Amino acid sequence: MKPARFDYVAAASAEEALEALAQEGGNARILAGGQSLLPMLNMRLARPTVLIDIMGVDEWRAVDRDGDVLRIGAAVRQVALEQDPDLARFQPLLAAALPWVGHPQTRSRGTVCGSIAHADPSAELPLVLVALGGTVHLRSRRRKRVLSAQNFFTGMMSTAREDDELIEAIALPKARTRTGYAFREVARRHGDFAIVACAAVVNGVRAQLAVGGVADRPALCELPAPGAAGLDEALDDFAWSLEARDDLHATARYRRELVRRLGRTTLEEAVRCRA
Amino acid sequence: MPRLSADCRHMVSFTLNGAPVSGEAEPRMLLSDFLRYVVGATGTHVGCEHGLCGACTVEIDGQPGRACLTLAVQVRGAQIRTVEGLAPAPDRLSVLQECFREHHGLQCGFCTPGILVTLDALLRDNPAASEPEIREALAGHLCRCTGYVSIMRAALAAQQRLGKKTDA
Missing domain, CATH: 1.10.150.120 ([2Fe-2S]-binding domain)
Structure with missing residues (x-):
């Protein structure tokens, strides 16, 4: 339970980090808060030869709230957003989901972008990104590119990020008028990974539900709004489409049932919260 | 840019319970191991070593965090507080x-x-x-x-x- 050997580079600027990443490519891992990476290193599920620490890069420490998106830099810790009293106004779904991410003792160090990069299928922040239709801002020495959340996550803990790229920031649309947001999760204990997590965005007759913990990545579905005909059937189709599997934590059948019930409850809550 | 080689030990200094400490660590050394084996502060316990059990929780720059999910080289210059720092005097409990x-x-x-x-x-x-x-x-x-x-x-x-x- 100790990491294998690696070199450690503390980047002082974005250019330094990208230069090191360009040289090392797939042998390198980006170290931000370390709350997803260190367990992987300790269990030797990851054996990079070099870690590039980006927490000293000033330009990635910013949360930019200008315009109609919330842009969260690579070095922004989860606790910084959690303690922001305005967050619920800017993006209520993120504010609702953050307390479910790990524990206070991991949110104090873990970053938002780090959780996105890790791409655990039952993690809350990737789910929020997908539910809101956010974007991932990738950067390498060669280029910058922006991917939609749906195009970024490609499978179980795998993403479209290339070896010489890092997530410089993510952007989430700010709360829109007449739109309701809600987040719900079922786990054995608070702070455990979700058995099923649901994030709902409801605007008028348009209802969207994102589900984590079932498929190999967060899944998004457009559904009839609560009160409209056909919601139960659509939820049932969605639940089956996720190809749930049995594992130590829950059966596939239980997961499908949670998608149906928790999905409905989350959508109904979003309707009630509509501003 | 400074690169700490995997094969060498590097000087790590920080403030532990108000007093400066320093010692040598490979880049891969966890803060929990640095505290226990290099500094000799064994009050911090090590359980699961992947962030679940919480036994190794210490305060890092004012916030509780997992010492097993933190590298010693990451906390250079930081303020660390451990269970040894809680009692107001050696013969008094907090x-x-x-x-x-x-x-x-x-x-x-x-x-x-x-x-x-x-x-x-x-x-x-x-x-x-x-x-x-x-x-x-x-x-x-x-x-x-x-x-x-x-x-x-x-x-x-x-x-x-x-x-x-x-x-x-």
């Missing part, structure tokens, strides 16, 4: 520690250092923390002996006693 003793908040004591660090920070930063807030903070810790009832009792007693102290 109010929180005293309450743990009175209310049987520990049996084997393995998880206790981490729990004390978390609760100490919580009661300092949020003296009026509600019972659910205390539970939420404790959710980041596993205790396999007492169950959590007596731990909660100790935490609430400490909160009350600390509250009276500041009123006076």
